[in-house]
Amino acid sequence: MTNIPTWTDIDLRIGAAYDLFGNGRTAVKGAAGRYMQQEALGFIENFNPQLAGSATAGRQTDTRTWRDLNGNDIAEESELGPTTNRSFGASRFRNPNPDVERAWQMLYNLSLQHELRPGIGLSFAYNRREYYDIGWTDNLAIALSDYTAIPVADPRGNGRTLNVYNLAAAKVGQVERPGHDLREEYAALQRL
């Protein structure tokens, strides 16, 4: 598999400092910049069909029922129930989104610094961080309609029922397709 992924990004950054009164004691500083999310092997490993690493831990185990029909205390294949992990032994990620983009962040900061006396200063700062193109996985094999509502008695004993949603057994399947375009923001005020 090639090009999982191929990302080329250009990041522009600028910082500025201004000596407010020209005496070198009070400064307004600001910066804005685009920073790409650090990447190594994590994204690619999801699509390696042979990898047995943490990124593919879901393929490592399969829980099956066992009825010891002949009473010999040996779990024989004919006594085992159906698999509950259809991805067992295979990669759960097989379809990287060809349009997936590298996650990135915008960092902003604006500060006011003042020297009270030599060696001692006061600073106020505003920091802001915005997250873009955060990846996620979407299970294309399962739709909301694959869940069946099963009413169960409210354990509080109030006579009501609660819906528990049960996934159709035939739909216990794969997870696929990292996507993008989520956005989150973080902002903080600091006084030092």
Added chain:
Amino acid sequence: MKRLTLNPGVRIDYFAGHVPDQTAPAGRFLPARTYDE
């Protein structure tokens, strides 16, 4: 303008990944496997 300091920057990021051809011999539970790139 002697009071102003500017510090502009440009960074170019290039990141490319691939999974190469792989083979695995037959084991206790699975036959031999070959994965093309």
